[in-house]
Amino acid sequence: MASPMRIATPPLKSGESFRDDFSYSNSPQAIRRFPFPFHEDKYMYSVNIEPHNGGPAGSVFAPAFDIDEHYLSEVEERRRVLEEDPGRCQVLPHMMEAQWDTLELLMESLARDYPQHFSLTTDGDQWTWENRPLGIRDSFTFGDPATLPQEPFEYITRQVQGDFTLHGQRDNMLYMDGGMVTCQADWSLDFDLGMNWYEWHGPVPKAHQMGIFDRALKFLLNLQVERPVRRLNWTMTINPRMDTSPENYHKWGIDRASVTPENVGEKAHLRVELQTLWRLPRSNAIIFSIRCYLISMEELVTIPKWARRFHRVLGTLPDELAEYKGLIGYRPIVLDYLAPFDDGAETSPGIGPD
Amino acid sequence: MTGQFNIPVRVTRIEQVTPMIRRFTLERYDGGQLPGFSGGSHVVVTMRGDDRIHHNPYSLMGSPDDKRHYQISVRRDDEGRGGSLFMHTRVAEGDTLEVAPPTNLFALNRLAKRHILIAGGIGITPFMAQLHELRRAGADYQLHYSFRDQENAAFRNELEAACGRRITTYDASAGEFVQPGQLLAEQPLGTHVYVCGPKGMIQAVNDAAFELGWADSHVHWEEFAAPPVGKPFRVVLQKSDMEVTVPGSSSVLEALEDAGLQPNCLCRGGVCGECETVVVEGEVEHNDHFLPDDVKQTNSRMMICVSRARSERLVLDL
Incomplete structure (x- = not known):
């Protein structure tokens, strides 16, 4: 893992909203470290998994779990979503050991990577956790759920950005055995809970025929403790809305029809998920972290390389994928907006800004 | 996924458990924490011999709660390719070895209503780590442990102390053998069986489960193949x-x-x-x-x- 020196520690903003007035925005520093997902001028599925063992100084890849300037706002948004719909956090009963594994992994990682925000002191099974940004200081007995205000998985994932799913491994298969899912790209934990790997990936076009899921499953079944891996996934979202769940489709589906040439720069967002996968030690389960980043088109075009490349990626994206990602309707308006920023110049290798 | 991620470890203790079996306690060379693991996990140990490098998988047999130590046991095989002989004749307390992070290909199924563990000889090792999990979870389990004779009954005392009435031992020299057909026939629906031991034992348990109509997903076994010696x-x-x-x-x-x-x-x-x-x-x-x-x-x-x-x-x- 990268040393704490290499990890960005921006000031934490507060009060940004992901609904109603949508006051969320990225600072210039946050834009430069955005995990732009395209390493070339076109896009096709691939397994694209690499070791998650740090990354360039200050990048989102450097810490185990990235805490950025939106921390307080995203934690508050999660609290609101859970208040309206407690079913967004569910864990099946046989996963209690995996819940404690999750708590341990997150507390140890955050305390190591962000000592200014978090600390963990342990004396045998007597643990004390301090989360200074949220004003939390709790002492509890590791292994005894009754000593925490919520079950361990919910307790800790309420304090971390991004969604998490828990996967039991049985009979050479992974199952959706739990999760904290409040900022998802149109899928439902409540619907997928208990499904196996092939069942919950059912809706993805093309990838099955390419054998992607067979290869990825085989790879993950052999995932080793302390050898996490990562990949990036992407889609687009209208407005900086974290909770684009099927449960709330009636609230956000209609947004897609609201895009005009005048508002597209502000409204259309590239939504990137930094997905990391970790073998949990005692439970032998896998935890899947889905850390979501949003960037508006007007923020994106401040990086000339990304403006050029995204214009080309979006223009050549097969209709089937554009349909699946829900962006086929407003794609022409986004392409018109990006076109003036694409001078036809060659783009440099890699995903980083020039 | 290859050897480049190995963890250097120091051998802190070697015990001669039976005439053929030694138990090795390992800790991290730098004194830090080792990766956690679940019962049934193994590590690949890299041994740097004079003429060749050996890489052998061994089950972790200590408590998954102990993050300072790994324990493995090695049965001496005089006919094999030399890895176990190296561990028996060349490795002393204080020496260093390398291990890869643990992988579990023989995990307990947490949805099982009952766990039947069947071990033969050195095949007892993965179960020794699993017993910690079963006891902590308060699970319903039985351990059936067979050995050649009393002299080769590795870890018998500590197993009896840990398992109490849940262990049954079988001394082959006294004509005692696990009867998989009978044992499995007595089990309620929802039971999972796990077997680790000689080929014949694994086959007998699989055959019995098949004949009784058990689902494959309820039958677990682990047998690492040693690369056999053959023609070039x-x-x-x-x-x-x-x-x-x-x-x-x-x-x-x-x-x-x-x-x-x-x-x-x-x-x-x-x-x-x-x-x-x-x-x-x-x-x-x-x-x-x-x-x-x-x-x-x-x-x-x-x-x-x-x-x-x-x-x-x-x-x-x-």
Whole structure:
């Protein structure tokens, strides 16, 4: 893992909203470290998994779990979503050991990577956790759920950005055995809970025929403790809305029809998920972290390389994928907006800004 | 996925448990924490001998709660390729070895209503770590442990102390043997059976479960294949445009590593599937427990960690 020196520690903003007035925005520093997902001028599925063992100084890849300037706002948004719909956090009963594994992994990682925000002191099974940004200081007995205000998985994932799913491994298969899912790209934990790997990936076009899921499953079944891996996934979202769940489709589906040439720069967002996968030690389960980043088109075009490349990626994206990602309707308006920023110049290798 | 991530460890204790079995306690060379693990996990131990490097998988048998130490046990095999002999004759307390992070290919199923653990001889080791989990979870389990004779009844006392009435022992020299057919027939629906031991025992448990109509998903077994010694042969690597000779006492994987390549691999015992390789030409002698029988018959794929050639030459898609 990268040393704490290499990890960005921006000031934490507060009060940004992901609904109603949508006051969320990225600072210039946050834009430069955005995990732009395209390493070339076109896009096709691939397994694209690499070791998650740090990354360039200050990048989102450097810490185990990235805490950025939106921390307080995203934690508050999660609290609101859970208040309206407690079913967004569910864990099946046989996963209690995996819940404690999750708590341990997150507390140890955050305390190591962000000592200014978090600390963990342990004396045998007597643990004390301090989360200074949220004003939390709790002492509890590791292994005894009754000593925490919520079950361990919910307790800790309420304090971390991004969604998490828990996967039991049985009979050479992974199952959706739990999760904290409040900022998802149109899928439902409540619907997928208990499904196996092939069942919950059912809706993805093309990838099955390419054998992607067979290869990825085989790879993950052999995932080793302390050898996490990562990949990036992407889609687009209208407005900086974290909770684009099927449960709330009636609230956000209609947004897609609201895009005009005048508002597209502000409204259309590239939504990137930094997905990391970790073998949990005692439970032998896998935890899947889905850390979501949003960037508006007007923020994106401040990086000339990304403006050029995204214009080309979006223009050549097969209709089937554009349909699946829900962006086929407003794609022409986004392409018109990006076109003036694409001078036809060659783009440099890699995903980083020039 | 290859050896580059090994963790240097120091041997802090060696116990002669039976005339054939030694238990090794390992801790991190830098004194730090070792990766956590679940019961049934193994580590691949790298031993740097004078003339060759051995990589052998051994089950972790200590408590998963102990993050400072790993424990493994090694049964001495005078006929094998030398890894176990190295551990018995060349490794002393204070020496260093390397281990890869743990992998679990023999995990308990947490949805089981009851767990029946059947061990033969050195096959007891993965269960010793699992017993910690079963006891902590308050699970319903039985341990059936068979050994050659009292002198070879490794860990018997500590197992009896830990399991109480849940352990049944079988002394083969006194004519006592596990009867899988009878044992499994008595179990309620929802029982899972786990077996680790000699080939014949694994086969007998699988046969009994099959005849009683048990679902495959309720029958678990682990048997690491040691790469067998055989005749030398040539391997042609089509993509790399290379030709390598596999000596009689090396596996294909080891011969490729000696030639400077780093093929994907993990368990080195024909179990995990990581080193599955497409065979373009040649006849394979399959020694793994990963590929299904119908795939083995087609000679289209092989596990290069344990399988060899029947023909004088193999062409691989590497």
